[in-house]
Amino acid sequence: xKRALVMALSLAALPALAAKPDLTKQPELTxxxxxxxxxxxxxxxxxxxxxxxxxxxxxxxxHVLMTVPAGSAWDPVDRPGLAAAVAxxxxxxxxxxxxxxxxxxxxxxxxxxxxxxxxSDEVQLELTxxxxxxxxxxxxxxxxxxxxxxxxxxxxxxxxxxxxxxxRRMDEPRHIVEDVFDRVLYGDHPYGHSFLGTLPSINAMxxxxxxxxxxxxxxxxxxxxxxxxxxxxxxxxxxxARALDGWKSTAQPPAPLPxxxxxxxxxxxxxxxxxPQSQIRVGHLGRERRSxxxxxxxxxxxxxxxxFTSRLNQNLREKHGYTYGARANFDLHxxxxxxxxxxxxxxxxxxxxxxxxxxxLQGMLAPMPPEELGKGRSLVLQSVVxxxxxxxxxxxxxxxxLAFGLPLDYWSRLPAQLAALDVPSVTKAAGKLLTPNNLTIxxxxxxxxxxxxxxxxxxxxxxxxxxxxxxxxx
Amino acid sequence: xxxxxxxxxxxxxxxxxxxxERTRVSVPVERYVLPNGxxxxxxxxxxxxxxxxxLLFHVGSKDEKSGRSGFAHLFEHLMFMGTKNVPNGSFDTxxxxxxxxxxxxxxxDLTNYFDMGPANLLETFMWLEADRLSTLPDAMxxxxxxxxxxxxxxxxxQGIENRPYxxxxxxxxxxxxxxxxxxxxxxxxxxxxxxxxxxxDVKSFFRQFYVPSNxxxxxxxxxxxxxxxxxVEKYFAWMPKKPVPPHAAPKPVVMARPARGGFxxxxxxxxxxxxxxxxxxxxxxxxxxxxxxxxxxxGKSSRxxxxxxxxxxxxxxxxxxxxxxxxxxxxxIEVTAQSGHTAAExxxxxxxxxxxLLGAAPASDxxxxxxxxxVQTHSLRALESPVLMAVTINQxxxxxGDPKKMETxxxxxxxxxxxxxxxxxxxxxxxxxxxxxxxxxxxxAK
Numbered sequence: 001x002k003r004a005l006v007m008a009l010s011l012a013a014l015p016a017l018a019a020k021p022d023l024t025k026q027p028e029l030t031x032x033x034x035x036x037x038x039x040x041x042x043x044x045x046x047x048x049x050x051x052x053x054x055x056x057x058x059x060x061x062x063h064v065l066m067t068v069p070a071g072s073a074w075d076p077v078d079r080p081g082l083a084a085a086v087a088x089x090x091x092x093x094x095x096x097x098x099x100x101x102x103x104x105x106x107x108x109x110x111x112x113x114x115x116x117x118x119x120s121d122e123v124q125l126e127l128t129x130x131x132x133x134x135x136x137x138x139x140x141x142x143x144x145x146x147x148x149x150x151x152x153x154x155x156x157x158x159x160x161x162x163x164x165x166x167x168r169r170m171d172e173p174r175h176i177v178e179d180v181f182d183r184v185l186y187g188d189h190p191y192g193h194s195f196l197g198t199l200p201s202i203n204a205m206x207x208x209x210x211x212x213x214x215x216x217x218x219x220x221x222x223x224x225x226x227x228x229x230x231x232x233x234x235x236x237x238x239x240x241a242r243a244l245d246g247w248k249s250t251a252q253p254p255a256p257l258p259x260x261x262x263x264x265x266x267x268x269x270x271x272x273x274x275x276p277q278s279q280i281r282v283g284h285l286g287r288e289r290r291s292x293x294x295x296x297x298x299x300x301x302x303x304x305x306x307x308f309t310s311r312l313n314q315n316l317r318e319k320h321g322y323t324y325g326a327r328a329n330f331d332l333h334x335x336x337x338x339x340x341x342x343x344x345x346x347x348x349x350x351x352x353x354x355x356x357x358x359x360x361l362q363g364m365l366a367p368m369p370p371e372e373l374g375k376g377r378s379l380v381l382q383s384v385v386x387x388x389x390x391x392x393x394x395x396x397x398x399x400x401x402l403a404f405g406l407p408l409d410y411w412s413r414l415p416a417q418l419a420a421l422d423v424p425s426v427t428k429a430a431g432k433l434l435t436p437n438n439l440t441i442x443x444x445x446x447x448x449x450x451x452x453x454x455x456x457x458x459x460x461x462x463x464x465x466x467x468x469x470x471x472x473x474x
Numbered sequence: 475x476x477x478x479x480x481x482x483x484x485x486x487x488x489x490x491x492x493x494x495e496r497t498r499v500s501v502p503v504e505r506y507v508l509p510n511g512x513x514x515x516x517x518x519x520x521x522x523x524x525x526x527x528x529l530l531f532h533v534g535s536k537d538e539k540s541g542r543s544g545f546a547h548l549f550e551h552l553m554f555m556g557t558k559n560v561p562n563g564s565f566d567t568x569x570x571x572x573x574x575x576x577x578x579x580x581x582x583d584l585t586n587y588f589d590m591g592p593a594n595l596l597e598t599f600m601w602l603e604a605d606r607l608s609t610l611p612d613a614m615x616x617x618x619x620x621x622x623x624x625x626x627x628x629x630x631x632q633g634i635e636n637r638p639y640x641x642x643x644x645x646x647x648x649x650x651x652x653x654x655x656x657x658x659x660x661x662x663x664x665x666x667x668x669x670x671x672x673x674x675d676v677k678s679f680f681r682q683f684y685v686p687s688n689x690x691x692x693x694x695x696x697x698x699x700x701x702x703x704x705x706v707e708k709y710f711a712w713m714p715k716k717p718v719p720p721h722a723a724p725k726p727v728v729m730a731r732p733a734r735g736g737f738x739x740x741x742x743x744x745x746x747x748x749x750x751x752x753x754x755x756x757x758x759x760x761x762x763x764x765x766x767x768x769x770x771x772x773g774k775s776s777r778x779x780x781x782x783x784x785x786x787x788x789x790x791x792x793x794x795x796x797x798x799x800x801x802x803x804x805x806x807i808e809v810t811a812q813s814g815h816t817a818a819e820x821x822x823x824x825x826x827x828x829x830x831l832l833g834a835a836p837a838s839d840x841x842x843x844x845x846x847x848x849v850q851t852h853s854l855r856a857l858e859s860p861v862l863m864a865v866t867i868n869q870x871x872x873x874x875g876d877p878k879k880m881e882t883x884x885x886x887x888x889x890x891x892x893x894x895x896x897x898x899x900x901x902x903x904x905x906x907x908x909x910x911x912x913x914x915x916x917x918x919a920k
Contacts (some may be wrong), residue, residue, distance in 0.1 A: 018708065018712040019712060021604070021708050021712065023559050023608065026568065026598070026601065027597040029595070029598070031594070032593070033593075035523050100784075101774075101775070105775045105844075107775075108772075110847070111844075111851040112851075113848070157784065158786060160812055161790055163813070164812050165790070166740040167813060168741075168810070170788070171740065173740055174634060186498060230597055249481070272740070274740075275636055276635045277628070279858065307575060308575070309566045309567050317628075318621070318625075320565070321625055323628050323632075324631075324633075343634045344636065346628060371571060375570050375571045375573075378570075378571065378572055379575070381573060382573035382592060383499065385522055386522070386524060386590075389521060389522050389859065389860050390859050452883060461690075472494035
């Protein structure tokens with residue numbers, strides 16, 4: 001009877017079925033413990049390379065992010081894509097004592113993939129490595145930036161791939177809309193062209209051009225490096241100094257870019273016959289990364305189009321079913337980056353979606369309800385908190401400070417700046433930062449289906465037609 | 475950044491090792507089951523003042539009725555459309571108002587809902603999840619279904635129809651599985667079947683699959699387990715026990731003969747996609763499949779990159795993936811042409827490389843070592859994200875009914891892969907008939 005007894009006991013031990021809780025009542029929030037972003041340390045190698053470190057010992061890996069102020073804004077006028085080609089050839093052109101395939105193999109032997117990111121301002125080289133392999137990884141990374149070979153045969157190969165990358169980008173409506181928007185908004189300004197460049201430019205580009213761009217922009221004083229993880233400041237600085245030892249370049253961080261000029265309102269269609277969706281992008285010039293308005297810009301973009309309950313997403317997706325998702329963003333760069341709202345919308349909803357987008361933009365000028373302001377503040381703060389959970393994101397947050405010359409305790413000061421925002425200050429900032437009466441509007445979609453309804457919109461005075469690279473069509 | 479809870483006890487990228495020296499990660503969890511069948515898993519992690527609640531339902535597109543493709547995913551969208559207590563829109567407003575966010579995903583096998591935010595939202599997350607799990611159908615209307623039907627169709631347009639090469643993802647399952655197989659139709663479903671979904675479908679799907687005995691709840695982050703248990707008890711223990719629903723559990727498919735598909739698209743470069751049946755997730759051969767994918771396509775030192783992109787200059791890019799699912803996975807090679815080369819050339823060249831791998835030049839020790847390092851680094855990095863950590867714990871619960879397996883398997887299962895076992899599985903997978911999809915430029919783009 002042992003078995004039955006055990007059963008009886010266990011039945012007796014079972015708690016009575018819990019009572020149904022009152023689900024009509026929202027639980028109260030306990031106050032949140034205050035949180036301070038960790039502050040990295042920093043030092044300089046003898047050669048002048050800035051090294052910032054956030055030490056975290058319990059996982060034996062290190063995230064490494066090198067930033068170089070050598071993005072596409074410094075492309076010569078007749079060589080769009082040169083900066084990105086140089087960045088690609090650091091890895092693909094051979095480096096140090098190694099050919100290109102040997103470079104790839106040497107990184108792979110350490111379980112490393114080097115990712116390169118290029119935007120208008122900077123080139124970033126990013127890798128994650130086991131702490132015990134950090135020195136070897138930095139030596140290899142040093143080869144890429146201080147001892148690249150730019151072999152001509154490798155450029156021939158890489159050029160063919162870059163040309164095809166450009167072709168593929170021109171097949172992607174979501175990229176076309178970005179590139180054409182920048183082109184229209186910035187015109188001849190250095191931010192006005194795609195970082196990948198154009199087919200004729202890449203075709204004409206020579207190894208000598210790659211080398212001379214490299215010589216002018218890459219040097220121990222120009223690069224900076226952020227490390228997050230199982231490494232101490234002193235060891236990191238020494239390892240970086242060793243890895244870049246003997247690098248003679250005198251390249252300095254470049255002179256500031258000119259401020260872009262405000263362009264007149266414009267409506268553009270890029271024709272994609274038969275497209276089931278239109279990609280729309282609506283916006284104007286924003287601000288620079290160092291702007292004192294960073295906190296309020298983060299708040300405004302979050303409330304307008306930075307989360308699920310944002311005004312644009314609620315309107316275009318949840319109210320009208322025009323799209324799978326709508327967003328808004330201030331892209332922040334050395335000088336004023338673009339501010340934009342965007343979505344992929346059903347072709348037959350293109351006109352209404354544009355109209356609703358502009359209404360939402362105009363609505364941002366009215367005083368924001370306090371609870372919405374509170375939501376935006378909480379979401380921005382939480383996104384910073386979460387970035388420090390992930391070593392890669394933390395490294396990019398720190399590299400951001402290095403790239404733009406911001407103080408190392410920047411992220412720990414942000415919560416107070418967010419807390420200081422109130423309805424009057426946000427209203428004032430919105431009035432200054434958003435200009436819904438002067439918009440650049442780009443639509444990539446099926447012209448035949450969308451042009452007639454777009455012509456009926458009150459804010460559409462005339463329409464320009466451009467190709468996938470943003471060139472005006474007659 | 476206080477104490478990290480993932481402790482790597484043995485370094486990554488060790489050579490093939492016995493079980494005793496496998497690479498471990500330390501992921502302390504407490505698992506228990508409520509009388510109504512809900513599995514609860516607690517993982518304390520005090521690095522940051524945040525918390526994640528991840529609720530996984532054992533239902534996916536494989537469990538859909540015929541004529542209702544895409545329904546499991548449409549249902550996922552409807553879970554956010556409000557209840558009597560939390561009217562439409564409030565689920566997100568309440569959460570985001572305090573800095574929390576949420577999302578969900580649907581696969582062939584599973585539907586996953588996660589909430590993440592400041593630690594003081596833990597009870598709110600549980601309340602919101604418990605509320606929709608107990609009262610959703612009462613407030614379901616045709617208007618809600620219609621709206622999310624539109625949103626899902628837009629998701630299909632954005633992810634597939636208006637995306638270069640996007641329709642490949644419709645062709646692969648169509649050709650890889652027979653029409654009667656639960657993996658035959660794509661997760662996103664067809665416009666036609668989405669149109670057919672009714673409020674009654676929603677209610678019966680909910681009654682059948684959205685029951686505590688068909689779910690597991692992971693709570694991960696900055697909380698005290700004793701507190702969390704009280705909250706779980708309060709919000710979930712009262713729910714009545716309902717039968718565990720039946721799940722489609724198909725047998726692995728063996729293709730008798732190769733199949734082909736393809737289409738023209740608004741692209742400039744041809745692409746060929748090759749897909750084979752491969753072992754189910756976490757079954758024998760799955761770890762080898764991951765390593766094999768890295769040997770063939772993991773980074774610039776991989777076989778196919780070196781051969782097709784670097785040496786022969788036929789391809790612009792290659793991508794190789796093991797896509798694990800519970801009842802049979804897909805092993806997929808995708809090659810995009812450099813301009814001037816055709817899909818036929820790519821296919822022939824890929825065939826030659828596969829033939830070499832299965833014949834004269836099997837994966838070498840060095841290639842397997844590099845691939846192991848590649849795969850283990852990726853597996854480790856996934857655990858740095860709080861959401862992915864919670865989702866991964868739930869994944870181990872789904873596959874093993876035991877989230878502790880994560881400690882020995884997340885990295886350790888790759889330690890046991892040997893050059894010989896990669897060779898054996900390469901033959902078993904790539905030596906069988908496959909699906910070939912070719913995408914050709916439609917000539918419209920310039």
